[in-house]
Amino acid sequence: MAKVQDKAxxxxxxxxHFLNSYVQTWDALNSALCTGQTLYRSPPLEGSYVYALLxxxxxxxxxxxxxxxxxxxxxxxxxxRGHVSGLKxxxxxxxxxxxxxxxxxxxxxxxxxxxxxxxxxxxVIGLIGRVNLSNSLPGEGDRWEIAYQKVYPVYKGMGNxxxxxxxxxxxxxxxxxxxxxxxxxKRGYGFIQEMRHA
Numbered sequence: 001m002a003k004v005q006d007k008a009x010x011x012x013x014x015x016x017h018f019l020n021s022y023v024q025t026w027d028a029l030n031s032a033l034c035t036g037q038t039l040y041r042s043p044p045l046e047g048s049y050v051y052a053l054l055x056x057x058x059x060x061x062x063x064x065x066x067x068x069x070x071x072x073x074x075x076x077x078x079x080x081r082g083h084v085s086g087l088k089x090x091x092x093x094x095x096x097x098x099x100x101x102x103x104x105x106x107x108x109x110x111x112x113x114x115x116x117x118x119x120x121x122x123x124v125i126g127l128i129g130r131v132n133l134s135n136s137l138p139g140e141g142d143r144w145e146i147a148y149q150k151v152y153p154v155y156k157g158m159g160n161x162x163x164x165x166x167x168x169x170x171x172x173x174x175x176x177x178x179x180x181x182x183x184x185x186k187r188g189y190g191f192i193q194e195m196r197h198a
Contacts, residue, residue, distance in 0.1 A: 066117040
């Protein structure tokens with residue numbers, strides 16, 4: 001266990017040096033060579049990872065994401081199929097493709113839990129700066145964290161509402177519409193919980 005922890009700390013330190021070098025030079029390939037950072041091209045078979053899409057002409061990181069499986073390849077595939085929205089990342093990818101280039105997906109760190117990957121994704125985006133990337137959000141997990149913070153107090157209060165309704169002798173006809181609202185909040189809360197831990 002200690003060896004695994006030491007290895008993870010060593011990889012985190014190398015990644016930190018790589019990112020510090022990168023924000024000085026804006027050249028990911030040169031920074032990787034100088035710091036010993038491995039930029040993996042194949043996704044791991046299990047676990048989560050943090051990846052970057054590199055501009056092949058300058059080695060500049062254009063997007064940072066968190067994924068599992070083959071997620072790091074989906075953005076280019078989606079642009080080629082036309083399944084895209086107006087997000088900045090798709091525009092950046094489309095611009096490269098229109099110029100005969102294709103972003104190079106690389107893994108910055110692998111073997112992470114979903115929570116660790118979300119945290120690292122946010123840290124990497126924060127260090128590089130969203131203004132220097134095509135990321136629309138500071139990290140995927142943020143939208144589910146925000147949703148959780150808004151819904152959780154409502155969910156927690158549901159028990160009190162149900163107790164009050166019973167003690168106030170609310171008529172069954174009014175109870176059914178209130179029960180539907182309560183059930184919707186509970187389902188929404190469950191979905192948000194799933195997405196926070198996905």
